[in-house]
Amino acid sequence: MERMAQLDVRSKLAILADAAKYDASCASSGTSKRKSDKGGKGLGSTEGMGICHAYAPDGRCISLLKILLTNSCIFDCHYCINRKSSNVRRARFTPEEVVDLTLSFYRRNYIEGLFLSSGIIASSNYTMEQIVRVAKLLREEHDFRGYIHLKTIPDADPELVHQAGLYADRVSINVELPTVAGLTRLAPEKSAPQIEGAMQDVRTAIDDGTDAKKRYKSAPRYAPAGQSTQMIVGADAATDGDIIGRAAGLYGRFNLRRVYYSAFSPIPDASAVLPLQRPPLMREHRLYQSDWLMRFYDYQPGEVAAAADATTGMLPLDIDPKLAWALKFRDRFPVDVNRAPREALLRVPGLGVKAVDAILATRRWRRLRLADVTRLTASVAKVRPFLIAEDWRPVTLADKAELRPLVAPKREQLELFAA
Amino acid sequence: MRVVSLADEDDFEGWRDAARALVQARVPASELVWQVGDAPVDLFGDEAVLAPAAPAPFRVSRAFVDLAQTAILHADPQRFALLYTLLTGLIDQPKRIEDRADPLVRRLEEMAKAVRRDVHKMRAFVRFRETEADGGTRFVAWFEPEHHIVRANARFFVDRFTNMRWSILTPELSLHWDGDTLQEGPPATKADAPEGDPIEEVWKTYYASIFNPARLKTGAMLKEMPRKYWKNMPETALVKDLIAGARARETAMVETAQATPAGSNSQAAWAALRDEAMHCTRCHLYQHATQTVFGEGPVDARLMFVGEQPGDQEDLAGKPFVGPAGQMFDRAVTQAGIDRRTVYVTNAVKHFKFEPRGKRRIHSKPDAGEISACRWWYEQERLIVRPEMTVALGATAARQMLGKTVTISRERGRAIDLPDGGRGWITIHPSFLLRMPDKSRVEDEFAAFVEDLKGAAASLR
Numbered sequence: 053m054e055r056m057a058q059l060d061v062r063s064k065l066a067i068l069a070d071a072a073k074y075d076a077s078c079a080s081s082g083t084s085k086r087k088s089d090k091g092g093k094g095l096g097s098t099e100g101m102g103i104c105h106a107y108a109p110d111g112r113c114i115s116l117l118k119i120l121l122t123n124s125c126i127f128d129c130h131y132c133i134n135r136k137s138s139n140v141r142r143a144r145f146t147p148e149e150v151v152d153l154t155l156s157f158y159r160r161n162y163i164e165g166l167f168l169s170s171g172i173i174a175s176s177n178y179t180m181e182q183i184v185r186v187a188k189l190l191r192e193e194h195d196f197r198g199y200i201h202l203k204t205i206p207d208a209d210p211e212l213v214h215q216a217g218l219y220a221d222r223v224s225i226n227v228e229l230p231t232v233a234g235l236t237r238l239a240p241e242k243s244a245p246q247i248e249g250a251m252q253d254v255r256t257a258i259d260d261g262t263d264a265k266k267r268y269k270s271a272p273r274y275a276p277a278g279q280s281t282q283m284i285v286g287a288d289a290a291t292d293g294d295i296i297g298r299a300a301g302l303y304g305r306f307n308l309r310r311v312y313y314s315a316f317s318p319i320p321d322a323s324a325v326l327p328l329q330r331p332p333l334m335r336e337h338r339l340y341q342s343d344w345l346m347r348f349y350d351y352q353p354g355e356v357a358a359a360a361d362a363t364t365g366m367l368p369l370d371i372d373p374k375l376a377w378a379l380k381f382r383d384r385f386p387v388d389v390n391r392a393p394r395e396a397l398l399r400v401p402g403l404g405v406k407a408v409d410a411i412l413a414t415r416r417w418r419r420l421r422l423a424d425v426t427r428l429t430a431s432v433a434k435v436r437p438f439l440i441a442e443d444w445r446p447v448t449l450a451d452k453a454e455l456r457p458l459v460a461p462k463r464e465q466l467e468l469f470a471a
Numbered sequence: 472m473r474v475v476s477l478a479d480e481d482d483f484e485g486w487r488d489a490a491r492a493l494v495q496a497r498v499p500a501s502e503l504v505w506q507v508g509d510a511p512v513d514l515f516g517d518e519a520v521l522a523p524a525a526p527a528p529f530r531v532s533r534a535f536v537d538l539a540q541t542a543i544l545h546a547d548p549q550r551f552a553l554l555y556t557l558l559t560g561l562i563d564q565p566k567r568i569e570d571r572a573d574p575l576v577r578r579l580e581e582m583a584k585a586v587r588r589d590v591h592k593m594r595a596f597v598r599f600r601e602t603e604a605d606g607g608t609r610f611v612a613w614f615e616p617e618h619h620i621v622r623a624n625a626r627f628f629v630d631r632f633t634n635m636r637w638s639i640l641t642p643e644l645s646l647h648w649d650g651d652t653l654q655e656g657p658p659a660t661k662a663d664a665p666e667g668d669p670i671e672e673v674w675k676t677y678y679a680s681i682f683n684p685a686r687l688k689t690g691a692m693l694k695e696m697p698r699k700y701w702k703n704m705p706e707t708a709l710v711k712d713l714i715a716g717a718r719a720r721e722t723a724m725v726e727t728a729q730a731t732p733a734g735s736n737s738q739a740a741w742a743a744l745r746d747e748a749m750h751c752t753r754c755h756l757y758q759h760a761t762q763t764v765f766g767e768g769p770v771d772a773r774l775m776f777v778g779e780q781p782g783d784q785e786d787l788a789g790k791p792f793v794g795p796a797g798q799m800f801d802r803a804v805t806q807a808g809i810d811r812r813t814v815y816v817t818n819a820v821k822h823f824k825f826e827p828r829g830k831r832r833i834h835s836k837p838d839a840g841e842i843s844a845c846r847w848w849y850e851q852e853r854l855i856v857r858p859e860m861t862v863a864l865g866a867t868a869a870r871q872m873l874g875k876t877v878t879i880s881r882e883r884g885r886a887i888d889l890p891d892g893g894r895g896w897i898t899i900h901p902s903f904l905l906r907m908p909d910k911s912r913v914e915d916e917f918a919a920f921v922e923d924l925k926g927a928a929a930s931l932r
Contacts, residue, residue, distance in 0.1 A: 066676050069681045092634060093634055094633065094634060097630045097631040104595055107692040108683075109717065110692075111688030111690070113695070118681060157674060160599045161598060161632075231750070289848070294752070318685050333688070361840060417569065
């Protein structure tokens with residue numbers, strides 16, 4: 053503790069940002085609209101859409117000041133760099149230091165707000181109190197109107213978790229691993245029922261808040277940007293099919309805004325229980341794509357899982373899951389751009405939601421030719437085999453062996469969904 | 472040719488008023504030259520003399536107004552003329568604006584999209600520096616947008632930083648907010664902005680620390696943060712070194728972990744892994760097998776043997792190498808002078824695959840998908856045991872070890888370097904000896920098998 057006290061804020065920031073970087077989420081979107089009023093001391097605003105103020109060379113968006121209050125922890129979760137038995141340097145911010153950092157970064161337009169998490173010190177309740185205190189200072193002392201995301205601690209007093217939701221735009225609890233067996237092995241002190249129980253509590257509080265808001269305009273907002281969670285991919289034996297199923301269950305039961313996937317990556321001073329090899333980053337990318345198919349393209353979880361290999365349960369790495377699904381269910385194609393319903397158009401590989409809406413708008417008053425589709429999509433070569441247009445009918449679709457090399461991308465795609 | 476002069480690059484109202492009068496007079500787009508300010512662009516042009524507005528014969532949809540308001544901020548000098556061309560087209564075809572595949576609509580939408588992106592990037596990438604000026608604190612930023620968006624974007628900064636005093640300086644104009652009113656100033660230069668801010672060093676510390684060197688994706692970074700914005704963002708000065716150091720940092724992490732002696736918790740790690748494997752459903756084989764048959768032996772073994780899959784007896788006992796082939800294996804190992812208690816034995820596939828025939832369960836060879844589904848366990852076992860030498864017994868094990876199909880007769884009997892640092896050795900599976908039709912050759916083959924095992928053990932030193 054002696055040395056810890058001597059660390060200046062910048063050295064602490066280096067330690068406590070480094071310790072926070074394994075959380076994938078940095079989203080600042082989906083909250084209510086706010087702005088500052090003249091004459092007060094209010095600072096900040098939020099729009100529906102989040103803003104990424106910078107990007108790191110790992111391709112991830114930097115939207116929030118993402119830090120831990122402390123990286124000391126009484127737990128010994130093997131996948132975690134901050135576990136009790138790890139040799140990393142420890143540091144601890146005071147709530148006031150976090151508030152100062154947040155405000156000085158925000159005033160310079162570096163960030164949208166704060167994402168605060170913490171190792172567990174003393175007790176879960178004590179730690180949760182400290183986290184809530186930071187949010188309370190920001191909102192009440194400084195009238196901060198920017199975005200706040202708080203990580204809650206599963207076994208903390210529900211009243212504290214409730215307070216967190218009153219100050220925060222978003223709250224989250226990480227399920228950590230897709231399988232219970234994996235959680236037992238890698239985070240022996242955490243319990244799946246406890247984590248899910250806490251998520252259920254948050255869901256109830258959010259639902260109650262929405263309900264109260266409908267009846268009383270003055271009712272306080274409770275976590276207007278909802279709750280999210282994160283799973284580590286590649287540290288346990290879960291297949292992509294298992295992960296998709298788990299995510300679908302979580303979305304359904306807890307009404308989550310987002311499930312984040314974080315490909316397990318090597319950490320300094322790793323525990324011997326942990327695999328040393330990381331899964332390909334493309335695997336994480338394919339899971340995000342499958343997540344999008346469920347959230348924006350009306351795929352059922354079972355349908356996304358059907359895009360995975362039947363024996364191994366793994367999604368192909370070389371092509372995206374939408375294309376994999378289309379190649380597997382060829383009888384659903386070709387789709388006629390001039391007649392097909394929206395749901396069928398959304399299944400065409402290479403047609404995004406915007407392109408589909410543009411097609412629907414255009415065809416209200418004339419029939420589309422292939423040249424029209426070309427103007428609306430990034431790659432007509434990818435779409436063509438699956439479409440019928442006024443002047444186009446595909447011929448290669450019947451022959452599976454020939455089609456894949458035609459439509460599969462030559463190079464690795466960029467990560468599009470880095471949040 | 473008529474010249475229409477607009478007050479500013481982003482003068483939407485001026486364009487709208489002129490366009491409204493011109494389109495009502497049915498002036499074709501080809502007769503107009505649009506310009507900003509009074510500078511003559513066409514010496515032979517006449518000022519557009521507009522007829523007094525006729526009673527509104529034609530209305531335009533909200534969608535067009537929205538498109539025009541945004542696209543007019545684009546840097547392309549042709550934008551005024553393109554919008555006017557589309558507007559005249561809407562006289563006869565009011566629905567054309569909904570034809571999203573129409574080339575002109577498309578082009579203007581692309582322009583609007585570029586403008587929206589620039590607006591968003593300005594909100595993201597403006598960096599204020601704190602200064603002390605005329606008796607108070609002021610936050611000043613220098614920004615160079617691609618399109619004419621500064622005025623249109625002012626509201627965002629006013630709403631967000633209402634109670635701060637700030638200025639945004641750009642090459643086209645400056646914005647100054649004093650907490651109450653927004654004022655416009657003349658174009659500025661970078662030299663007008665403050666040179667630094669001590670907090671920038673703290674921000675750079677954050678940027679460097681939040682970056683995960685184990686997942687380098689510079690393409691994704693460049694897509695969202697193109698180089699053209701870098702010059703006014705202090706943190707981008709670090710990018711080059713962060714990328715250069717990333718690979719080294721990741722390699723160091725993995726090496727440190729590998730160099731860590733098979734420590735105090737590898738026995739616990741192995742037990743936890745085995746417990747997790749008991750619930751494995753990575754492929755369908757778990758549905759009919761009795762249980763997962765995990766590997767067995769000391770976790771610091773120098774020699775690891777990999778078989779094909781558990782058989783009928785292993786499936787019931789939950790232990791590898793206890794059936795007839797296992798007994799054959801034990802005999803060969805002993806003859807090769809290897810202490811069976813010092814080696815780790817496991818299988819490439821950890822559930823029994825069989826076809827029921829009457830009351831018997833007949834062994835069935837695992838396919839490529841099943842082998843690949845089980846690879847995860849094989850790799851995790853190897854990460855804990857870290858054997859110096861891995862002996863693959865038969866084709867399935869060889870496939871698991873090398874990740875590809877090989878011919879046993881061609882590869883057997885010599886050390887092969889493995890990608891994870893250890894070495895491998897390929898030989899037959901003991902069940903091959905049990906199934907040989909020509910019993911006279913069994914003795915020779917057994918001797919060759921023992922020779923292989925001896926060779927593998929000898930190359931340990």
